Amino acid sequence: MNSRTIRIALGFTFGGLLGVLLVRAFFLDLMEQMGWRMFWEGLGHGESMNWGMVLQSTTFAKSLAGFLLVGVATGVGVYFREKRELSAK
DSSP: OOOHHHHHHHHHHHHHHHHHHHHHHHHOHHHHHHHHHHHHHHTTTOOOOOOOHHHHSSHHHHHHHHHHHHHHHHHHHHHHHHHHHOOOO
């Protein structure tokens, strides 16, 4: 893998994490925030959970949408920045 691909992948990853944090901060209601806490506390304690319920929850859907939207936007931004820098040389 070349360094350009790695930077784009890192941009996507960090952007996706930022998207999840933005969703957590601004788009989850009280019940969804409680579900978020239960999920991460349970996962941290190694508890088994019903993944079917997790994947069908609105909390998961909102978090996934935030990850993908902000991650893709950041990855595309890094791509075009890299492209502009290469064409300037």
